[in-house]
């Protein structure tokens with residue numbers, strides 16, 4: 644076990660809840676079902692969002708059939724493991740619940756408070772937050788000792804790292820369980836303190852801050868991406884922003900600016916694109932080729 648991981652016996656996770664049905668939540672539910680083969684419940688504010696999440700999961704499993712890695716029956720069985728609800732009561736049986744709802748502390752606190760009335764006192768409550776305090780999320784709960792950060796990276800199916808964040812109040816068992824769970828998901832877990840943005844986003848978003856400053860000073864997104872390609876990053880900064888989604892990325896940066904001030908930078912140009920309804924700068928066509936979106940180009944000119 645990596646240094647700092649407690650020796651406590653992990654609990655078995657037979658049922659998982661994912662709160663939310665957006666892109667991150669749907670990817671999480673998919674990976675939990677694929678790797679653990681246990682029932683997974685997703686939920687959102689309305690049925691339309693839930694259905695969108697379920698459709699994403701079904702489509703990703705169908706992709707594996709098209710790639711010849713699953714039979715149709717296996718794909719259907721995996722898709723069938725994930726059910727959707729608009730009620731938190733659906734999490735009653737879950738051993739492990741991870742929230743991936745809007746990145747706003749009051750929303751996340753509310754989710755945990757509602758869950759605590761429904762789940763058992765030993766159910767682990769995890770957050771996929773990128774930039775908020777796990778300690779604060781657990782502060783008003785009856786059982787803060789079962790709250791952890793469990794932070795995945797987009798796309799969850801492919802990115803190997805999971806940051807497991809421990810607060811001063813987290814007990815040993817949830818951390819031991821989280822490490823076991825990450826291994827079952829075939830991820831590489833690292834233990835971090837509950838510090839804003841943990842480890843990876845502190846570094847990644849500093850790079851992104853400088854790129855966005857250059858963008859506001861007049862460097863085109865295309866030019867910045869071309870210039871940075873030789874650095875060997877798996878994705879250029881604006882490709883990454885497009886994948887995460889501009890509004891989500893902007894919101895995370897704002898959160899970091901609240902904690903760290905000038906070390907992070909909220910781009911005015913990006914905000915103006917978001918205000919015009921732009922969610923991505925690059926789009927991918929059927930063949931996998933990337934194109935700068937015409938609508939974005941017009942707005943940037």
Ligand code: 3HC
Pocket residue numbers: 772773795796797798800801802844847877878883886887895
């Ligand atoms: N969603 C789902 N799966 C995807 C995907 C996506 N958006 N993009 C690629 N994949 C899958 C492909 O289907 C393929 O799967 P397979 O091997 O099972 O067939 C696999 O990834 C590899 O695809 P490619 O051959 O097209 O791979 P690339 O070499 O282009 O790599 C990548 C794709 C792994 C996504 C790579 O570009 C990469 O590592 N990008 C950086 C991603 C990153 O930095 N993420 C962190 C974002 S920050 C974050 O999430 C924190 C948050 O808190 C804000």
